[in-house]
Structure formats: structure tokens, C-alpha cells
Amino acid sequence: MPNKILIPTPLRPFTGKQDAVEVDGATIGELLANLTTKYAGLKPHLYNDQGKLRSFVNVYLNDEDIRYLEKEKTAVKPGDTISIIPSVAGGYTGV
């Protein structure tokens, strides 16, 4: 059964503007792998060149940070909601 992943505003351009997408997977790692296969544009925003989750992107299983669970090996149950929470800054003109 697919789980809901909530997509934050800055990453919505890469999911066809959707604010939530449904993806299959038994663990957070599998879900994110399937997510970035489906929406390839997301990949560089979530993973670095070594394939590790970027440190300014936090992933939550319901209201818990996966860093304090079993990270990407954290098991996902039906009905769990996954949130991607990147750091954002207002009028940052560095881009």
C-alpha cells in the first residue's frame, strides 16, 4: 500500500506542482528511492553525489525525525505520513 509523502514548497516544481505524492516502499530508503525514480528532478535536491541524504534536508516519519529512528532503514507502516523538511530562508539572494 502506498504511503503519502508531503512535498515542501521549494521542491514542488519537481513533482509537477503536487504537494503530496503516493509512493510504495517498506522503508524510508525504499520510499525515497522510488520517489526520486518517479520524479528524477528531486534527486540532486535530496541526495549528494555520494548518494547520501543531504544534511539540510530532514525526513520525518509522522512527527519523528528519522535520524533518531533507524534513519533510511526505518520501517514504514500503512497510513504513515512522510515529510521532507528542507531549510528555507526568506529573501536569500544568493541564487
Add this chain to the structure above:
Amino acid sequence: MALTNDEVKRYSRHLIMPEVGVEGQEKLKKGSVLCIGAGGLGSPAALYLAAAGVGTIGIVDFDVVDFSNLQRQVIHGTPDVGRSKLASAKDRLLSLNPHINIETYETALSSKNALDLFKPYDVILDGTDNFPTRYLTNDACVLLGKPNAYGSIFRFEGQASVFAMKDGPCYRCLYPEPPPPGLVPSCAEGGVLGVLPGVIGTIQATEAIKLIMGIGEPLVGRFLIYDALRMKFRELKLKKDPDCPVCGTHPTVTALIDYEQFCGVAPAATEVGVSTASSETETDVKELKRKIDAKEEFFLLDVREPNEYQIGKIPGSTLIPLGEVPQRVNEIPRDREIIVHCKMGGRSAKAAAFLRQQGYTNVKNLKGGILEWIDKVDPSQPKY
């Protein structure tokens, strides 16, 4: 610090609540908050802090009021455009409440001045709009043991928390490192709903006021996320990271560092995925104008969003928003020069780098984007 008769009259709606009362109001009068920035978040926060009777409000800013600020920075008015934000904010706050003391610091917050600026204040209210100042504010708060009423906004989404309380997490526990410049879109490019900082700044002010009075449950160890479009508040759990470089058990950051360098925005730094600009990779608006006038053959790619395209465009451009470039790459010809532009040159640099990766050999980024085009070539178009 006793209240005068005028103050009793003014704060009567506070005084009749037992949770505040005379004692709480006197704590507010004795209390102090330093607002970092008098912008989107600082405006509503400072207004409510002043109205509530926080005795000393400090503001750090060095900006000037611009027309594009007024859609959300409610502390400033139309006649203030062109004035310093500090002068404008101070006038407004003192007209709201002449019983309080406003301290202004016309300076950029830096590693050199932050500790001295923060020291006299009870609470620091982080209304910063950039990563170097945010990490600087966080670290200075941790080093001094000052609570940091934090808020951040982007488009329709806001975040708030209270960091650096004893036993509570800090911003670095949440995000140990900043994103490299260029990876996260900015407000100037991403936009922000005007009332959003009103909600988040008011939450920050609420937390500052609660902390000063010592009432209620502070937003510590909790990360509040507000989605204005869905009108939803969510709360995520935050933990103090024992390995946090600044507030962990064995901190490696024990003094303020160079935050521009830490955030990769030092002048020498180059953007992610973008090699150092040269005439091979970059062109300017004058050269573009010459090419258009000479009817040279090239493909002008605009990677902004459709709503930006509606405001203004460079003649002959084709719109493919940055997020759609990977799927629509076959619409971009390979047999001629490609010039990519956006609003200011950030997104187009990313698109140009992507196209080069896809094997395009003649791709140039338009320096300064459409804003520079308007400045130097077509001033009849509105700037946004």
C-alpha cells in the same frame, strides 16, 4: 519596576488576566527583545512586542524601505519608502507605545559584533532572511545561553520554533549544515504571501512574550510548520543532538566563526554545479540586444515561472520553467547557440549547467537576468 497610571490604563486587558497581572506586565516592562531585521518577520513581531509593553526593543538592520517591502513589512508605510528601516520602525513603534525604549543598530550582524549586541537582551528574535545570519544568530544565542525565537518563511509556508534554551535543541541540531548557495530558491525569486510573515512573526512575538513572563509552554523541542494554502499547522518533534557541533556534549564550535564562508557565500565561492563564469559560459544584456538587432540565429530560453513571464519578457524568448527543463529538453534545439535567462541569473545558471551535462555544447547564461535587461536595455518594463 512599577507601572505608571498611564501604563495601567494601556495594559488593562493584560492586567485583568491572572496569568499576566501586574507581575507579568512588570516583567514585560523590565524585559528586552532584540529583533534581527525589521523586515517581513521583524515588522509584525516588533509591533506586537511594542504594543504588549516589552520595555526595550532592539532592532538590527541596515536596509532601506523599498516599495516591494510594503506588501508584508507592515511596520513601514508608503511615505517611509527610501528611509532607513530603523528610523521608520522606531517612529512607528514609539507612536504605538511611547512608554517603551527602542534601540536601533544600523549595522550588519557579524561575528565581531553579535555577542556584544545580544548580551543585554533577554530574548533574540530571529527574523533573518539568509543562512549566514541565521547560523550566526543561532551560534551566538547558544554561546550566550539566550533563547532564540526563530521563524522562517517561503511562499505559503512558514516555520517557527524556540532554540537554544537550556536542554532544548538549537537550529544546528535541526540542520547541522546550510544548503549550498543556489540549491534553495530565494524569496526574491520564490515570492512570499504577504500575510505569511504576519502569522509567523506573531508566533515569534508570542513566544518571546511568554518567555519573558515565564508562562505557558514554550515552543521548545517542537518545530511548527504552517501551510497557509491548506490552512494547516503541523508540529514535528525536535531533539537536542548530543553530537551538535555547537550545543552538543563535545562542542567543536566554541566561538563565532566566519559564517559567509561556512555557508559558501564568500565572494570567491562559485555556485553549485556552475563552473567559474567566462565568455564561454556567460553573456550580458548588451550582447544579447546586439544579437537580437542583428537577427542572429540563437535560442533564447526563459526558465522563470509562467506568472513571471506574464509580468514581462525579453522578445523572442521561449518559456520552459526550470523545474520542467529535464522533461522538456527535446524542445530545446541542439543545432544553435542557447542563451538562458531568468530573473537575476541564478536559476538560468542551473539550467545552463544542466544543459551542458545533457551534451549541449554552446550554452550561455545571461548575466543579471531580465532585471539587468530592464535596467540597461528596456526600462519601459516593470521590475518585480
